[in-house]
Amino acid sequence: MASDELEGRSSGTQGMNLQRLYCKPFYKCGLPTEQIVEVQEHYVYKDRRNKKNKVLTYNIIATLPGTDDKLKEEYVVVGGHYDSVNNKLDKIHNGADDNASGTSMILELFEKFAVSNTHKRTLVFMAFGGEELGLLGSKHFVNNPTIDLQKVQLMVNLDMVGRLDNEKNLQLGGTLTAVDFDKKLEPFLDEVENRWQNNLNITELGKGIFKRSDHYSFYLKDIPVLFFFTGLHEDYHGPTDDSNKINYQGMKVISDLVHPIMEEFANTPEKLIFQPVELEEQSMPTATMKVTLG
Ligand SMILES: [Zn+2]
Structure with a gap:
């Protein structure tokens, strides 16, 4: 997904179209599990300020219907954007961490849930286009939803989950x-914080809401959200955000946390009740950012 062949997958590029191929587990997981795959096309301006250079982009949406007659009318959504920032100075911005990491984790979770097929609520897996142009894919989805948004129990956003550092710092918003x-999540967080060798260092972002990723579009529709993020780094939005810098073992640890959380909220009979958080915007969490000058 983060190879030069895909040109950074930004909106309107040929690489963006190749991205569809990388979502093939959505189409062919080789399992008898019922699944529905839709491609939601929409147009965006690559030059936002001057409303110029209109290009086609799309959201890829895969659905695994729930197994409970009643609860299958409700949804747990997991999503992340697949596009990277526009290439600059003839350098391809591969966006391995931002956000091939989240997109590939979504594909992996899809396969896991398609195998077990025990989720009572319906699960919806989404890869958004146009995030780097202003959350355009998720905005388009919530304004043109293919499901009843009032019946969404939870939206989980995976954006930059590929750079777990040596201290295993993971940031969690929403x-x-x-x-x-927070109380309902505690057992899952405690478990993974104390697990031998996998002891994650989780920072809950707490008050406020981080507005610059796709969960925010769902939050504005009164949907409870969770946002997983391994932090900023010096390659962020640059041409050096490459696949050789991804912590793959770290991604597995994070995926092994997201999976039981999704399972819990897909199966518990209780419905989460949305509550708004303080309106002030959280600044970009910078706990693990190394600042360089020049
Ligand atoms: Zn991103």
């Missing part, structure tokens, strides 16, 4: 966007 949500 834990206050539902009543008692």
Whole structure:
């Protein structure tokens, strides 16, 4: 996904079209599990300020219907953007961390859930286009939803989950966007914080909401959200955000945390009750950013 062949997957490029091929587990997981795949096309301006250079982009949406007669009318969504920033100075911005990492984790989770097929609520997996142009894919989806948004239990956003550092710092946003949500998440976070060798260092972003990723579009529709993020780094939005810098073992640890959380909220009979958080914007979490000058 982050090879030069895909040119950074930004909106309107040929590489963006190749991206569809990389979502093939959505189409052919080789399992008898019922699945529905839709491609939602929409147009965006690559030059936002001057409303010029209109190009086609799309969201890829895969659905695994729930197994419970009643709860299958409700949804747990997991999503992340696949596009990278526009290439600059003839250098390809591969966006391995931002956000081939989140997109590939979504494909992996899809396969896992398609195999077990025990989720009571319906699961929806989304790869958004146009995020780097202003969350355009997720905005388009929430304004043209293919499901009843009032029945979405939870939206999980995976954006930059590929750079778990040596201290295993993982940032988690949205834990206050539902009543008692933080308490309900505690057993899962405790478990992974204490697990031998996998002891993650989780920072809950707490008050406020981080507005610059796709969960924010869902939050604005009164949907509880969770946002997983391994932090900023010096390659962020640059041509050196490459696949050789990804911590693949770290991605597995994170995926092994996201999976049971999704499972819990897909199966628990209780519905999460949305609650708004303080309106001030969280600044980009910078705990692990190394600042360089020049
Ligand atoms: Zn991103």
